Amino acid sequence: MSRARCERCLRPSDHCLCALIPALGSRTRVLILQHPSEVNHALNTARLAALGLTNAELQVGEVFEDLALWLSRPGYRACLLFPGEEAVALKAYSADDVSVLLVVPDGTWRKARKLLHLNPLLAALPRVVLTNAPASRYRLRKAPGPEALSTLEAIVHALHTLEPEASFNGLLRPFDALIDGQIAAMGEETFRRNHS
Incomplete structure (x- = not known):
């Protein structure tokens, strides 16, 4: 018998995060x-980001037939948040900058690279990277390096970089609760043994 789940955040109903998910606007x-x-x-975490930002959308797939349509939003300049030889560091908007459509692949590094391979239009986008990223709060995962962030954390840091006058920290509240809940479910001793 499967547990009842919230259809919005997809968490078990008794661990629903919806009350913690903000509705934040962004340029x-x-x-x-x-x-x-x-x-x-x-x-x-990608779902939490999409639910918490009013100017975000989440698309699931491997080949995105409508990618050209999604990338051609009037008034936006599309760029891909993904490392690469010609990637440039994100920086705050200046007064005359066009707004950014920040495209963020979600998956393991291997799966994200596969998305780029299967979607040449995606791979051809100008790339941007984060600088001075804070340490990850994702205490349940063994990261490939100290700069590795979850999708949600990367989006929050990118938005803080682009729009330093705004705060997007509210997006981290359901994330922190999710991590704390997972640690509580496994028990502190198991957590320390496997993740410390």
């Missing part, structure tokens, strides 16, 4: 392209 539009293997992941 930047965020398009999250999620690999299908991430949809049912217990820590689906």
Whole structure:
């Protein structure tokens, strides 16, 4: 028998995070392209980001037939948040900058690279990277390096970089609650043994 779940945040009903999810506006539009293997992941941070930002959308797939349409939003300049040889550091908007459509692949590094391979239009976008990223709060995952962030954390840091006058920290409240809940479910001793 499966547990009842919230259809919005996809968490078990008794662990619903909806009360913690904000509705934050941003000048930047965020398009999250999620690999299908991430949809049912217990820590689906991309979904939390899409739910918490009024100017964001989440699309799931491997090949995105409508990508050209999504990238051609009037008034926005699309760029891909992903490392690469010609990637440039994100910086705050200046007065005359066009707003950014920040495209964020969601999945393991291997799956994200696969999304780029299967969607040449995506791979051809100008790339941007984060600088001075804070340490990850994702205490349940063994990161490939100290600069590795969850999708949600990367989006929050990118928005703070682009729009330093605004605060997007509210997006981290459901994330922190999710992590704390997972640690509580496994028990402190198991957490320390496997993740410290």
